[in-house]
Amino acid sequence: MSTSLNRNALLLVALRLTAALSFASPNLPMTPNPLLTESTLPYHLPPFELIKDEHFAPAFAQGMAEDLRENEAIANNPEKPTFENTIVAMERAGQLLERTDRAFGILTGSLTNPTLLKLEADLSPKQAAHRDAIRLNPALFARVQALYNARDTLGLDAESKRVLWRYYKDFVRAGAQLSDPDKTKLKTLNSELAVLQTKFSQNVLKEVVDSAVLVDTRAELAGLTDAQIAAASAAAKTANHEGKLLVRLQNTTGQPSLDSLADRALRRKIMEASLARGSRGGEFDNREVVARIARLRAERAALLGYASHAAYQLDEQTAGSVDTVNQLLAQLAPPAVANARREAAAMQAIVDAEKGGFQIAAWDWDFYAEKVRKERYAFDESQLKPYFELRRVLVDGVFYAATKLYGITFKERTDLKGYSPDMFVFEVFNADGTPLGLFLGDYYARPNKRGGAWMNAYVPQSGLLGDKPVIANHLNIPKPPAGEPTLLTWDEVKTAFHEFGHALHGLFSDVKYPRFSGTSVPRDFVEFPSQVNEMWRDWPEVLSHYARHYQTGAPLPQELLNKVAAAAKFNQGYMTTELVAANVIDQAWHQLKADTVPGADGVVAFETAALQRAGLDFAPVPPRYRSTYFSHSFAGGYSAGYYSYFWSEVLDADTVEWFKTHGGLTRANGDRFRQLLLSRGGSQDAMQMFRDFTGGNPDIKPLLQRRGLDHPVAGAK
Secondary structure, three states, rough: OOHHHHHHHHHHHHHHHHHHHHOOOOOOOOOOOOOOOOOHHHHHHOOOOHHHHHHHHHHHHHHHHEEEEEHHHHHOOOOOOOHHHHHHHHHHHOOOHHHHHHHHHHHHOOOHHHHHHHHHHHHHHHHHHHHHHHHHHHHHHHHHHHHHHHHHHHHOOOHHHHHHHHHHHHHOOOOOOOEEEEEHHHHHHHHHHHHHHHHHHHHHHHHHHOEEEEEOHHHHEOOEHHHHHHHHHHHHHHHOOOEEEEEEEOOOOOHHHHHHOOOOOHHHHHHHHHHHHOOOOOOOHHHHHHHHHHHHHHHHHHHOOOOOOHHHHOOOOOOOOOHHHHHHHHHHHHHHHHHHHHHHHHHHHHHHHHOOOOOOOOOHHHHHHHHHHHHHOOHHHHHHHHHOOOHHHHHHHHHHHHHHHHHHHHEEEEOOOOOOOEEEEEEEEEOOOOOEEEEEEEEOOOOOOOOOEEEEEEEEEEEOOOOOEEEEEEEOOOOOOOOOOOOOHHHHHHHHHHHHHHHHHHOOOHHHHHHHHOOOOOOHHHHHHHHHHHHHHHHHHHHHHOOOOOOOOEEOOHHHHHHHOOOOOOHHHHHHHHHHHHHHHHHHOOOOOOOHOOOOHHHHHHHHHHHHHHOOOOOOOOOOOOOOOOHHOOOOOOOOOEEEEEEEHHHHHHHHHHHHHOOOOOHHHHHHHHHHOHHOOOOOHHHHHHHHHHOOOOOHHHHHHHOOOOOOOOOOO
């Protein structure tokens, strides 16, 4: 029996029992814990109506203890290691912990509260220690390694052989081959990183709320719609500022209100509040957290034998190397900034014609971009919104395209509930009427919901476990006042199609092993299918089906549609520049060696210098995220991987061209995409799946053409 595993097990169980006692509410009667047994709802949908805050700590304690016992039994099995008694056994282990962790992650991301935030902070180092107790156990790794070394003699099918390779690589990357002293050091690094990443994430959420801009009079909000002003009034009332108005911030640098607000001083105040988040001092300042995370990640990478954290991360990705990513960004930055400067010049011409007497600044960009759009294309975004009512976009657009392409159908299940009354649930069926899974939607923003948009697998598909998928999309669309329709911007429509592309990846998953389910693919491949799905947003047959006036039902006028098409590349200099800038920041931090990471006082200067070196120090276009609120990078997930959106867009643009040249929205094309790519999760090499579908290697030219970066910009400075 493994002494090290037993020692970790005893320590961790003790810690978890302490956590359970700490977070159970002594003044509340303990209700039966629904997390401890598999949900009896259709498709094992989590029973959100029954789950209480006090259920999580004991469920985590029991789940971790069970997972450790199960893995200890595998490690110390006296029988010779076999694929079934080792790899399959590990795939089956820890189901209570997985179920609890998924439900906890869903709620902390979308409906958090002080109790859950406190528990999240307490759990993060314990979860890191739990993972290390398994991945750094020598007896367990010895069994995996023995099977891996004999892999060609085991008679495994392709998916089983790949999951064996995946387990071996997971253990090695987790430090299984390190010496005992280095394993101890690695555990310390992982524990501190888990704490810091959780702290960063929570600080970002709190700063978004704390940085909201309070406005005294309705007149200052001139330019906003009545519904937007009513929402600002309601937000102020909720925050105990009765009689005032509150402009809430989103997590990105740019803010939705900046394209409409006529008051330049207020625009500046909002933009400066956004840019200052996490670096303005106070309780939620993230500068020290950023510097410490970067240093610890660099130390961990060196311990594992990598030149940098970026090198460690990219070893797992389809891009393959730091040099490849740097070349991609270097290819995009100069034409993007050149186009942005040209766009700024067009705006400056309007400012000068109006005798504004100022130079275009970051807080002016969206406002004057809309003026240029009106002047150049004779329309503005507000003309489109009445044609994009949320429910219609979803049912008659997003679902309609999926039905045409894949034959799947949707039936609303009002008998099933999410965690919020604003959510909806649809059952999804294959073309032959057989059940495929469930789809949930949570589309509205809330102060206790993290920013951005994402997909979650509430229940991942698995042939081994017999689970069908339960998949959800989460957006952050401002909720209108009661009785008002939810009208989307053109960009929000794009996001709805994008996130449903992720949902399709999860719903169509048809793999045996949970390790490969759905979006369990390289980080720089995961955005590829979702970006492909964006193409149906303006596909004529789809657009004409959902773009209807919310009051009259009249279709989007062809004249306006033509203007939208003509403006497709409008403002792409800005949008590409802000994204490349964020990518450069992400890579700059994560290509450092530990001894070159600046301290907290140098965080802002380091970021500024990185942008200057890349030629991206163009003040009117700040990065989409600054370091101190860059959750993709510093709360985990996309660290050294934010480039994935561009890399996936290279693959996506190529694939869109394939669809267009092969007939577009047809069942044959959809079935091919589903069969060769969407259904296979991580069970095959990602780039091989891409080549199998498109018939060739990716080419950057379609991406450059799409973003208007395929030729020099005339007159650019």
